[in-house]
Amino acid sequence: MKIVRVTIFPKDVHCFTGRSERYGRKLLQDIKKHLGKQSYQFITVEEFAEYSGIKEETIKEYLLQVS
Template structure:
């Protein structure tokens, strides 16, 4: 598996879901709470896929297109 980027940003969530960047920031905070992460820690593509129910392959395809 080729990793383009390990972490997810609000702009990525905006492009994947079609929602606003503000929604992406809120969702990242919800995911951090869910996984018990601190505010300075990053969310990986794997964690985003698990939380959102979107297949990790689809998330990685979006990350490859963006990069």
């Protein structure tokens, strides 16, 4: 059984959206600000899915493929 990551990184955002990795860093910063998180805290799959509008299942399928 494979373990699926529960956090999202800029490289993941790059692959989901086709945008640059720099855009991924900026988007994750925006999500943290929106959620009131500190800079050292992580963004979960659920939080990213809610903010971005991408289905959580789609994100988890991608994470299984790249693991």
